[in-house]
Structure formats: C-alpha cells, structure tokens
Amino acid sequence: MRGRSLCPGVLCGPMNKIEPGIGISRRYLHDEVADRMRELIRSGEMEPKARINEGELTERFGISRTPLREAIKILATEGLLELLPNRGARVASISETELEEMMEVIAGLEATAGDLACRTITDGDIDAIETDHRAMVVAWKGGDEAGYFSHNRRIHEGIMAASRNTILSNIYESLSGRIQRSRYSAHQTPDQWARAVSEHEQMIELLRARDGAALATLMREHIRGKKPVIAANYGDAEGV
Amino acid sequence: MRGRSLCPGVLCGPMNKIEPGIGISRRYLHDEVADRMRELIRSGEMEPKARINEGELTERFGISRTPLREAIKILATEGLLELLPNRGARVASISETELEEMMEVIAGLEATAGDLACRTITDGDIDAIETDHRAMVVAWKGGDEAGYFSHNRRIHEGIMAASRNTILSNIYESLSGRIQRSRYSAHQTPDQWARAVSEHEQMIELLRARDGAALATLMREHIRGKKPVIAANYGDAEGV
DNA sequence: CCCGGTATGATTGTATTCAAAATTCATAGA
DNA sequence: TCTATGAATTTTGAATACAATCATACCGGG
Structure with a gap:
C-alpha cells in the first residue's frame, strides 16, 4: 500500500462509479495526482530542490490546475514539498x-x-x-x-x-x-x-x-x- | 496561539516559513483558513461528524471556494477531517x-x-x-x-x-x-x-x-x- | 397509510478566468 | 565589458464558471 495520508479515517473511498473498461475508480483526481507525484519524488525523477511547474504538470497529467494544487498542498503537509509563497513549491530537501x-x-x-x-x-x-x-x-x-x-x-x-x-x-x-x-x-x-x-x-x-x-x-x-x-x-x- | 500549521501527517516540513527579513508575513489564504478551521474544531464549535458546508464557510471567511478547499485537503491529511467522495467533508470522529x-x-x-x-x-x-x-x-x-x-x-x-x-x-x-x-x-x-x-x-x-x-x-x-x-x-x- | 420512483434543487468536483507577483530578457549606462 | 534597470512574459494565488453527483420533496400506486 502506498504512502497515503495518515488519517485513518480518510480513505479513499468507496469507489462506486463504474468506468467503462475496468474497475470502479471513484478516486479523487487530486489523490491520484498526489500518488503520481509521490512516485516521481521517490523515484528521483523530481529531485530535491526542484521547482514544481504547475503548467508542466497539468499538461503531463492531463488535468487542470485545481486538483494539482490540492495535491501540492497535501504533499506539502506530508513534508514532501515545500511551499514558497508566490513562487509555488519545490521538492523538499532534507538537511x-x-x-x-x-x-x-x-x-x-x-x-x-x-x-x-x-x-x-x-x-x-x-x-x-x-x-x-x-x-x-x-x-x-x-x-x-x-x-x-x-x-x-x-x-x-x-x-x-x-x-x-x-x-x-x-x-x-x-x-x-x-x-x-x-x-x-x-x-x-x-x-x-x-x-x-x-x-x-x-x-x-x-x-x-x-x-x-x-x-x-x-x-x-x-x-x-x-x-x-x-x-x-x-x-x-x-x-x- | 497556535499559529502554525502542523503537519501531522507526517511530517512536517516547515510549511510556510517566511524568513526574509521583516515581519512581512504574507501568509497563504488557505493557511489562514486552515488555522481558523482547526480552532473551530478544537473549540468544539464544529463537532465530530458535522458536515462541512463550503458555501457557508466561504461566506463566513469571506473567501472563495478555492482556498477553502485547499484548507480542507490539508486538514483531511492531518486527520482532522474526513473526505466523503462527492459529499464533501466532515469533522473526523475518533473511534x-x-x-x-x-x-x-x-x-x-x-x-x-x-x-x-x-x-x-x-x-x-x-x-x-x-x-x-x-x-x-x-x-x-x-x-x-x-x-x-x-x-x-x-x-x-x-x-x-x-x-x-x-x-x-x-x-x-x-x-x-x-x-x-x-x-x-x-x-x-x-x-x-x-x-x-x-x-x-x-x-x-x-x-x-x-x-x-x-x-x-x-x-x-x-x-x-x-x-x-x-x-x-x-x-x-x-x-x- | 406506507412504499417506491421521479424530478428538482443543492452541493460537490473540476475547469477556466482574472489579477498580482515574480522571472526573464533586453537595453542603457558606467 | 559588466552591472543595473525596466518592460514583457511567465507563473502563481484566488475567484468564478460549468458539469456531474447527491439529497430531498413530491407524486402515484398498492
């Protein structure tokens, strides 16, 4: 199981929507994005100190800025990203x-x-x-x-x-x-x-x-x- | 006063450190909202299981839905709120x-x-x-x-x-x-x-x-x- | 009287738009 | 040549708009 938010109660939910081919994925878009970003950070594709470019990522993920920004807030709360006021975010580096x-x-x-x-x-x-x-x-x-x-x-x-x-x-x-x-x-x-x-x-x-x-x-x-x-x-x- | 956002989630990177010189604390709106919501929850004004009504809170705080929703995602990551797919969020209850x-x-x-x-x-x-x-x-x-x-x-x-x-x-x-x-x-x-x-x-x-x-x-x-x-x-x- | 189905309104999830701040790039001056 | 200044572009923070989902009230049938 992947790193997900620590809240016990929060779950990503009961998935009830049926999508055409496969499973029922009723996940939040921002959750999916957060997972993918965690993987990018973990794999090293996004290195510590690297700035997050919203435009680039929205295009990459094929989504709009809203769920991306929500994902960024989540990862910042988890400590994986740092928020730079008016300058977006960057991958957190550990001293x-x-x-x-x-x-x-x-x-x-x-x-x-x-x-x-x-x-x-x-x-x-x-x-x-x-x-x-x-x-x-x-x-x-x-x-x-x-x-x-x-x-x-x-x-x-x-x-x-x-x-x-x-x-x-x-x-x-x-x-x-x-x-x-x-x-x-x-x-x-x-x-x-x-x-x-x-x-x-x-x-x-x-x-x-x-x-x-x-x-x-x-x-x-x-x-x-x-x-x-x-x-x-x-x-x-x-x-x- | 607990002006800081704590990241419980795990970890906490300093979310929003504002170091440069003077006390120009240019905070994020969503951070401010998150603080106020934490206080509402802690004080009991928002009780466990209580649903979050976005419209009500945006009016109360005088902000738009975007920063409010970002704050909700943060509090959910911290475990203070539970997200209910397509039904918003509610104050987490502890079993x-x-x-x-x-x-x-x-x-x-x-x-x-x-x-x-x-x-x-x-x-x-x-x-x-x-x-x-x-x-x-x-x-x-x-x-x-x-x-x-x-x-x-x-x-x-x-x-x-x-x-x-x-x-x-x-x-x-x-x-x-x-x-x-x-x-x-x-x-x-x-x-x-x-x-x-x-x-x-x-x-x-x-x-x-x-x-x-x-x-x-x-x-x-x-x-x-x-x-x-x-x-x-x-x-x-x-x-x- | 109770139950199930439908329609309407309300609320949410996502996308788009607007304005302010920051970065970039070029230029002018020493 | 190098530095510093400033306008243009990019990017961010926030607000608004749109579409899908959910909840509730109403209605008809048993």
Missing part, C-alpha cells in the same frame, strides 16, 4: 540534522511497534520474521545486496505490521517514505553488519519471550546504530 | 480503538522524547520541570483542576521540548491536538493520581541520572496508565 531527527523518530516508532507487537504476535509471525532474517543473512553472504535490503525491510515491516496499530503504521510509512532512498541503499561495514545481524537475532529472541520493554529498547538502539550508515549514504546520494 | 491506538503512539513519542531529552537537557530545565511538578501536586491537593492539568501538560511539553527534535515535536503536537479535549479534562481516581505523581517523580530522577532507556520505558508506561482514564472520559465527552 543533515533533519535526517538525524527523523531517524530518531523512526527509531522511536519502531521501538513502539516492537513493544506493541509483543502483545499479540503469534509464533507463526515470529517464524516468518526469522525466515526472513535467515534469508537476509544468506543474501548478504552471497553478495546479493538487493535481496539483503529486501529481506531486512520485510523484517522491520513485519514487526510494524505485528503492532496492529494502523496509526503507528501510517506515520511510520509516511516518515520512512521520505528517506527510503537513503535507508535501503546504504553500505555497511562488516562490523556494522555483524552488529545488525546480532541485534536482529536478539529481537527475535525478545519477540519469542514477548518482552516488549526490552524489545523497544533494543529496537531503538538498532535503528540508532544504522544512523551513521544512512547519514553517510545520504550525503552521497542527495548532496546538499 | 474507541483509534483513540487507543493514538494513545500508544503518543506514549511512544513521549518515550522517545524522554530518551532524547537525557542527552542534552540541563539541570536548569530539570529544575523547571520539578517546579511544575510540585505546583501540579499543590493544585491537585487544592482541588484546582485547571491548574493541575495546566502544570501536568507543561511537564510533558517540557520534556518534549527538551528532546530538541522538531520533527518529533510536530508529530506529537499534531497527534495530541486531535485528542486534547479528552486528554486534559479527564478525572482520575485517587490511586491513579498517586501512581501518576509517583511516576512523575521517577521521571525527574531518571532525567537527573540522564538514564534515557529507563526513562523511555517509564514514560511509555506512564502514558499507558492514563489510557483508561482518557478512554472513559472520551466516551462521556464525545459520545459516539
């Missing part, structure tokens, strides 16, 4: 300190997820996480970086999902969406990796023990440990 | 389970704040918190409920501020803004109160010890302990 702040918040959200997950997670869920962990180790040893990131991500998302807290998940998704490019493409040194693997194993143990408080503390430290890695990568990837 | 989820997230955010605060908080800051704590106890003993809530709130906000993490603070502000009416008007039983006071004192101790991990755990439990109180009050205050 070093903002990135660090975001990492701490993400660490806190994951800690919360771990704590909550211990309440309702099933042994089967934990097994699935452990399976991903093993696959992650295999991928790393085999030099399969894409596989490594994929499994690592699944582990964290699995714990987040196990928290069974949609508000938490939405905030997490939105926040991590802003740094995803950095987060899942960072290179780790062997000892950073060894530490991460060890922490993952402790996480699984604490999940099995259903020790929420300890897991929360561990997860905070775990994410915190990744901070320097991501920060270093960020400098390379995004520049300033 | 019991949503309230519980939000309390857990808030607990996590406050735990994170406590953890971070231990890094940079000064003895003077801690003294200020302790002063508020004592004043809170006095207010409670004197039956001054408003004073009690005011000081309690200042304690929590003081720790949040001491985290020196604006992203964390913005998310916290936005989320707690959605339940404020419930949170700071709840009645506690004597033993609930005794526990809260005791926890506050432990919090101050842990702050002085700069023990972030322990403080995080305690704060999570502290907020969690307030959950039933707030939940009970919510049922009374908001109905369903």
Whole structure:
C-alpha cells in the first residue's frame, strides 16, 4: 500500500462509479495526482530542490490546475514539498540534522511497534520474521545486496505490521517514505553488519519471550546504530 | 496561539516559513483558513461528524471556494477531517480503538522524547520541570483542576521540548491536538493520581541520572496508565 | 397509510478566468 | 565589458464558471 495520508479515517473511498473498461475508480483526481507525484519524488525523477511547474504538470497529467494544487498542498503537509509563497513549491530537501531527527523518530516508532507487537504476535509471525532474517543473512553472504535490503525491510515491516496499530503504521510509512532512498541503499561495514545481524537475532529472541520493554529498547538502539550508515549514504546520494 | 500549521501527517516540513527579513508575513489564504478551521474544531464549535458546508464557510471567511478547499485537503491529511467522495467533508470522529491506538503512539513519542531529552537537557530545565511538578501536586491537593492539568501538560511539553527534535515535536503536537479535549479534562481516581505523581517523580530522577532507556520505558508506561482514564472520559465527552 | 420512483434543487468536483507577483530578457549606462 | 534597470512574459494565488453527483420533496400506486 502506498504512502497515503495518515488519517485513518480518510480513505479513499468507496469507489462506486463504474468506468467503462475496468474497475470502479471513484478516486479523487487530486489523490491520484498526489500518488503520481509521490512516485516521481521517490523515484528521483523530481529531485530535491526542484521547482514544481504547475503548467508542466497539468499538461503531463492531463488535468487542470485545481486538483494539482490540492495535491501540492497535501504533499506539502506530508513534508514532501515545500511551499514558497508566490513562487509555488519545490521538492523538499532534507538537511543533515533533519535526517538525524527523523531517524530518531523512526527509531522511536519502531521501538513502539516492537513493544506493541509483543502483545499479540503469534509464533507463526515470529517464524516468518526469522525466515526472513535467515534469508537476509544468506543474501548478504552471497553478495546479493538487493535481496539483503529486501529481506531486512520485510523484517522491520513485519514487526510494524505485528503492532496492529494502523496509526503507528501510517506515520511510520509516511516518515520512512521520505528517506527510503537513503535507508535501503546504504553500505555497511562488516562490523556494522555483524552488529545488525546480532541485534536482529536478539529481537527475535525478545519477540519469542514477548518482552516488549526490552524489545523497544533494543529496537531503538538498532535503528540508532544504522544512523551513521544512512547519514553517510545520504550525503552521497542527495548532496546538499 | 497556535499559529502554525502542523503537519501531522507526517511530517512536517516547515510549511510556510517566511524568513526574509521583516515581519512581512504574507501568509497563504488557505493557511489562514486552515488555522481558523482547526480552532473551530478544537473549540468544539464544529463537532465530530458535522458536515462541512463550503458555501457557508466561504461566506463566513469571506473567501472563495478555492482556498477553502485547499484548507480542507490539508486538514483531511492531518486527520482532522474526513473526505466523503462527492459529499464533501466532515469533522473526523475518533473511534474507541483509534483513540487507543493514538494513545500508544503518543506514549511512544513521549518515550522517545524522554530518551532524547537525557542527552542534552540541563539541570536548569530539570529544575523547571520539578517546579511544575510540585505546583501540579499543590493544585491537585487544592482541588484546582485547571491548574493541575495546566502544570501536568507543561511537564510533558517540557520534556518534549527538551528532546530538541522538531520533527518529533510536530508529530506529537499534531497527534495530541486531535485528542486534547479528552486528554486534559479527564478525572482520575485517587490511586491513579498517586501512581501518576509517583511516576512523575521517577521521571525527574531518571532525567537527573540522564538514564534515557529507563526513562523511555517509564514514560511509555506512564502514558499507558492514563489510557483508561482518557478512554472513559472520551466516551462521556464525545459520545459516539 | 406506507412504499417506491421521479424530478428538482443543492452541493460537490473540476475547469477556466482574472489579477498580482515574480522571472526573464533586453537595453542603457558606467 | 559588466552591472543595473525596466518592460514583457511567465507563473502563481484566488475567484468564478460549468458539469456531474447527491439529497430531498413530491407524486402515484398498492
């Protein structure tokens, strides 16, 4: 599911209009536009600091300025765009300190997820996480970086999902969406990796023990440990 | 006065920072409208489930539909409004389970704040918190409920501020803004109160010890302990 | 009397228009 | 040649116009 607004209640709705070929899409135009713009930003097609040209985008999307501008306001509220009075908007850039702040918040959200997950997670869920962990180790040893990131991500998302807290998940998704490019493409040194693997194993143990408080503390430290890695990568990837 | 738009959604980029020199605050109309609508919602003038009538509000604010609709999209992204396809919007109502989820997230955010605060908080800051704590106890003993809530709130906000993490603070502000009416008007039983006071004192101790991990755990439990109180009050205050 | 169908008005979603601010480009002056 | 000034063009912020959808009232039938 894509990054959507965090409001639990807002949904994009019951779609009831039948369109000729396919499905029933009763989405808002501005929502569709917001999704496409998020994708453009995430993919890097629209780079940080890049100005938004309304005329260009309306032509590209084949819509008028009204829904586009509504989408811009939404993305600005989400933090993906910055509004420049009388000069439109631009893709938000993240400063070093903002990135660090975001990492701490993400660490806190994951800690919360771990704590909550211990309440309702099933042994089967934990097994699935452990399976991903093993696959992650295999991928790393085999030099399969894409596989490594994929499994690592699944582990964290699995714990987040196990928290069974949609508000938490939405905030997490939105926040991590802003740094995803950095987060899942960072290179780790062997000892950073060894530490991460060890922490993952402790996480699984604490999940099995259903020790929420300890897991929360561990997860905070775990994410915190990744901070320097991501920060270093960020400098390379995004520049300033 | 809460003149800022908070982006709760997640994130908050400074939406509308006006830095250049003088205080020429040339705000967006939609921002101004969003602020006024937030106030209407918070004050209860617009109650949960109440439909938004664009015509009525455009007349009330003396603006056209365009900026109003942009403001509506913003508030929907923040979770304060729900969008109803082809039927406009209404003030969001919070279900019991949503309230519980939000309390857990808030607990996590406050735990994170406590953890971070231990890094940079000064003895003077801690003294200020302790002063508020004592004043809170006095207010409670004197039956001054408003004073009690005011000081309690200042304690929590003081720790949040001491985290020196604006992203964390913005998310916290936005989320707690959605339940404020419930949170700071709840009645506690004597033993609930005794526990809260005791926890506050432990919090101050842990702050002085700069023990972030322990403080995080305690704060999570502290907020969690307030959950039933707030939940009970919510049922009374908001109905369903 | 109650129920379902239809028509009318109201409200929303989107497009277009208007005016002000900003950017661009060329030119004049040092 | 370089800088600074200013008009023309572009782009934005807001208002208005148009079309589709929804809600309600009315009417006829059972």
